[in-house]
Amino acid sequence: MAREQLKTLTEQMYYLLLVLQTPNFGYAIMQEVEQLTKGRVAIGAGTLYALLGRFEKEGIIQQVEEIERKKYYQITTLGNQLLQEEYQRLTNLVIDGREKGL
Amino acid sequence: MKKTSIQVPFLVVEYKKIEKYLEKQASIGRKLVDAKYSSFQGFFFTFEKIEPQEIKYCIDLTEKTDEEYLELCKDSGWEYICSTRKMNFFSTTDRNAIEIQTDLEIEAELVEKAIYRREIFKPILYGIITLLIAVLYLNPIDVNTTTLRLYVARFIGLFCIGYGIFCFAMVIKLFYIVKNRIWNKDKTITPIFRHMYYPFTLIMISNCLLSLSSDSINGVGSYFFGFLAILYIVLEVVNYIRSKQ
DSSP states (O other): OHHHHTSSOOHHHHHHHHHTTSOEEHHHHHHHHHHHTTTSSOOOHHHHHHHHHHHHHTTSEEEEEEETTEEEEEEOHHHHHHHHHHHHHHHHHHHHHHHTTO | OOEEEEEEOOOGGGHHHHHHHHHHHHHTTEEEEEEEEETTTEEEEEEEEOOOOOOEEEEEOOSOOOHHHHHHHHHTTOEEEEEETTEEEEEESOTTOOOSOOOHHHHHHHHHHHIIIIITHHHHHHHHHHHHHHHHHHSOOOTTSOHHHHHHHHHHHHHHHHHHHHHHHHHHHHHHHHHHTOTTSTTSSOHHHHTTHHHHHHHHHHHHHHHHSSSOSSTHHHHHHHHHHHHHHHHHHHHHHHHHO
16 A cells, blocks of 8 residues: 555655655755755645655554654664665666666 | 734635635734634734735645644744644745655645535535425425415425525536546635525525424424524534634
8 A cells, every 4th residue: 555655755755764764853854955955845734744644554664762742753674675766766867867877 | 003804715726825715814013913714704803003024925735734834834934833634734934945745746735635524514414405305395384374374384495495505506517527636726615605504594594484383394304404494503603603713
């Protein structure tokens, strides 16, 4: 079921997983994604909340600790696998583009 | 602090329009402090008098709102105002604040849930009830009734058919809006849909008067609808009083 829904990740999902390779909490995730993409990709609070809930349910991320009522999340092995696949897919897109002379 | 309460018959599906409405209110010096929703009369907004200023509003339809959610919204610059019927009202004065929903896919899911669970129920129910009333009144079984009463019954019956069709048109319209994701377009809902409970109240009141005035036209059936009408009117009055408080 989880795999079915997430065949390709959206940009926001991709960056969320990328940032969660180290444990991180809600607002810090938003800021880090914004910094990483220089403001190009922004994850809204409601969207982030929905994504965190969904990813945790599907075992892609997990809660690792809770400090001062802030929940810290980190990517799981399953999540890493997903991220690698997506990375491979994106690389293939670029390679194919290059081959066609872009 | 001086407060004013205003009733606005918006539908849930128009939540993007409500945001714009509230922003306009802020620009004429009214700041939202509380919102209540009643399925009969729409929204009741309580405003506080302020200096006219630019305030951005956001209505989020997230259903499960816990501390983590509210903290996230607060950290990203949105001040929580209130929630009514699983609609969460936020405001900000920061013009560059990131929208609460940035993913169309997720927002579409939330809208779909909100419409299918809360909004579509009313027109379906109204449509079924009015069409049943129409069937009842267009086939009078009691031939001993007066001619006048018979004509009134026929008139109500015909009106009910029209209204029932209108209700189901609204149901189809709601499905169409959700499926094509056009809830944030300006002209998706014609204002006439917002006032759909007025004719229904009218039908119920006339139905009530007709079925309770001496001998009934259709025996038990119209007594049942008469009872339903009284129940409806009582509910509406209670609802009105409650949302005023």
